[in-house]
Amino acid sequence: MAKKENKFKGYDIATQAVHTGTDYDMATGAVRRPLYMANSYKLPDDLSQVNYSSTDLLMYARNGNPNQHWLEEKIAAMHEADDAIVLASGVAALHALFWTLLKSGDRVVYPNVSYMAVYRMFHELFNQKFGVETVIVDMTDLEAVKKAIVPGTRLVHIETPGNPTVGITDIEAIAAIAHQNGAILSVDNTFASPFNQKPLEFGADFVVESLTKFINGHGDAQGGAILSNDLETMDRIRYEAQVNVGSVISPFNAWQIFRGSATFPLRMQRINESSQKIAEWLAQRENVTFVAYPGLPDDPGHEVAKKQMKNGFGGVISFGVNADDKTVEHLCAALRIVTFAVSLGHDESLIFPQPSYDERINLYPEKFRRGFIRFSVGLEDAAELIEDLDQALHSVGL
Numbered sequence: 286m287a288k289k290e291n292k293f294k295g296y297d298i299a300t301q302a303v304h305t306g307t308d309y310d311m312a313t314g315a316v317r318r319p320l321y322m323a324n325s326y327k328l329p330d331d332l333s334q335v336n337y338s339s340t341d342l343l344m345y346a347r348n349g350n351p352n353q354h355w356l357e358e359k360i361a362a363m364h365e366a367d368d369a370i371v372l373a374s375g376v377a378a379l380h381a382l383f384w385t386l387l388k389s390g391d392r393v394v395y396p397n398v399s400y401m402a403v404y405r406m407f408h409e410l411f412n413q414k415f416g417v418e419t420v421i422v423d424m425t426d427l428e429a430v431k432k433a434i435v436p437g438t439r440l441v442h443i444e445t446p447g448n449p450t451v452g453i454t455d456i457e458a459i460a461a462i463a464h465q466n467g468a469i470l471s472v473d474n475t476f477a478s479p480f481n482q483k484p485l486e487f488g489a490d491f492v493v494e495s496l497t498k499f500i501n502g503h504g505d506a507q508g509g510a511i512l513s514n515d516l517e518t519m520d521r522i523r524y525e526a527q528v529n530v531g532s533v534i535s536p537f538n539a540w541q542i543f544r545g546s547a548t549f550p551l552r553m554q555r556i557n558e559s560s561q562k563i564a565e566w567l568a569q570r571e572n573v574t575f576v577a578y579p580g581l582p583d584d585p586g587h588e589v590a591k592k593q594m595k596n597g598f599g600g601v602i603s604f605g606v607n608a609d610d611k612t613v614e615h616l617c618a619a620l621r622i623v624t625f626a627v628s629l630g631h632d633e634s635l636i637f638p639q640p641s642y643d644e645r646i647n648l649y650p651e652k653f654r655r656g657f658i659r660f661s662v663g664l665e666d667a668a669e670l671i672e673d674l675d676q677a678l679h680s681v682g683l
């Protein structure tokens with residue numbers, strides 16, 4: 286697909302978030318992009334040039350829609366990437382990338398800490414269904430990574446900070462090892478968001494974002510994006526995964542995310558600040574057994590995070606309490622401001638316990654195996670969030 290020129294190239298992400306991809310509506314003069322809910326578009330009189338498996342022409346909803354294209358321009362600009370593909374969810378984006386890059390017999394190296402669906406795809410689906418060799422490694426251990434990424438490895442996938450332990454992986458170091466061995470590096474950047482981290486700068490070949498999280502930011506739309514400068518592979522992904530597997534985003538979700546993302550840099554700035562305060566408070570709170578947040582100076586990922594996270598350390602904090610699963614549930618349910626729900630990156634703060642019976646718990650570092658809670662910091666007043674956490678901890682005797 287021919288990429289639109291970015292009129293705001295070189296501008297700050299705050300300016301890009303407001304202006305890139307938007308313009309007044311030619312038909313009416315409205316200063317907002319309209320929502321185009323249409324399944325098909327008028328065909329040209331001469332059909333000889335039409336390629337029904339491409340996204341070049343607005344033709345049918347699965348080949349793309351204008352709201353998707355405008356959002357792609359904006360997300361690409363935020364990452365200073367040459368191209369973006371926006372799909373139905375973060376997982377659709379991850380799957381589209383893996384599906385297009387991998388074939389039977391290929392080797393994938395992926396982290397011990399990753400989004401649940403990534404674990405499912407590699408631990409269970411791509412290997413059993415398609416004979417892809419999938420290898421788990423602790424990406425914070427560079428010696429182990431060097432052993433796992435051998436020549437012939439097709440893809441290395443990382444997540445930093447990782448969901449749910451908020452561990453940090455050195456993108457530049459992994460990119461070097463991957464490239465020395467002829468492998469491609471993809472990075473799930475959802476926890477950091479492009480306000481804090483742009484993995485292409487550090488040598489990543491592909492970046493995936495769940496737009497459902499911080500970029501939309503209002504908990505009311507689902508979408509995902511793939512970013513890259515490899516235009517040829519990006520078109521291959523459009524062909525293989527969007528048009529012929531069907532992972533396109535709906536115009537309405539694209540419109541919602543486009544709207545939500547105008548305030549994304551401003552929200553992220555506040556979320557970074559509040560998260561730092563809350564992490565520091567938790568770190569000194571009695572009865573909190575550990576706090577994982579890369580903004581804390583003694584966090585094992587702090588030095589690497591300082592190098593690759595430019596504006597802050599993100600909005601997810603993991604912490605532990607010395608309590609069983611039931612007590613942790615009571616704690617989460619006792620919060621008054623914070624919502625007890627999955628997901629992250631919403632306007633409201635969200636909390637989600639990681640139970641000790643999770644099948645992946647033994648893949649995580651030891652301290653995460655008891656009383657482990659993931660907290661996504663929202664836009665509420667930070668002092669009130671701290672008070673809320675404090676009263677909920679007290680309410681269960683902690």
Ligand SMILES: *Cc1c(COP(=O)(O)O)cnc(C)c1O
Binds near residue numbers: 374377448475498507
């Ligand atoms: C939520 C999430 C995803 C998946 O995104 P969806 O939009 O829910 O499909 C992928 N990676 C990470 C790190 C996430 O937190």
